[in-house]
Amino acid sequence: xxxxxxxxxxxxxxNTVRSGVFCPVAPVSVVQPVWxxxxxxxxxxxxxxxxxxxxxxHARFLWWAESGDDIYHPSVSVSNIYPELTxxxxxxxxxxxxx
Numbered sequence: 001x002x003x004x005x006x007x008x009x010x011x012x013x014x015n016t017v018r019s020g021v022f023c024p025v026a027p028v029s030v031v032q033p034v035w036x037x038x039x040x041x042x043x044x045x046x047x048x049x050x051x052x053x054x055x056x057x058h059a060r061f062l063w064w065a066e067s068g069d070d071i072y073h074p075s076v077s078v079s080n081i082y083p084e085l086t087x088x089x090x091x092x093x094x095x096x097x098x099x
Contacts, residue, residue, distance in 0.1 A: 031052075031053065031054060031055055032086040032087070032088060033052075033086060033087045033088075034048070034051055034052070034084065034085065034086055034087070035085040035086060035087055035089070035090045037085070038084060038085045039080070039082045040071050040080075040082070040084065043071070043080075044063065044069070044071055046063055046066065046067060047059060047060070047063040047071055050062050050063055056084055060072070
């Protein structure tokens with residue numbers, strides 16, 4: 001597997017580091033449990049293992065580094081960009097349905 005500096009994921013990570021928002025010691029976003037029926041969570045079990053302990057961007061990058069597959073762009077002509085569903089979002093949706 002070769003790393004490309006022009007890969008969208010690498011560019012996204014580089015821009016967050018360059019902007020000064022990212023700090024490697026303390027993650028920017030809080031890790032929230034992902035809903036078990038989330039698309040990426042079901043489609044990529046290795047990514048799901050990383051996502052359980054890391055924020056989305058970090059888990060996505062490490063999964064790409066380990067497997068060579070980007071979950072948002074599995075092939076050159078295909079893009080699977082779906083919003084991530086967390087348990088808290090699903091719980092809010094269910095509470096709204098009850099009223």
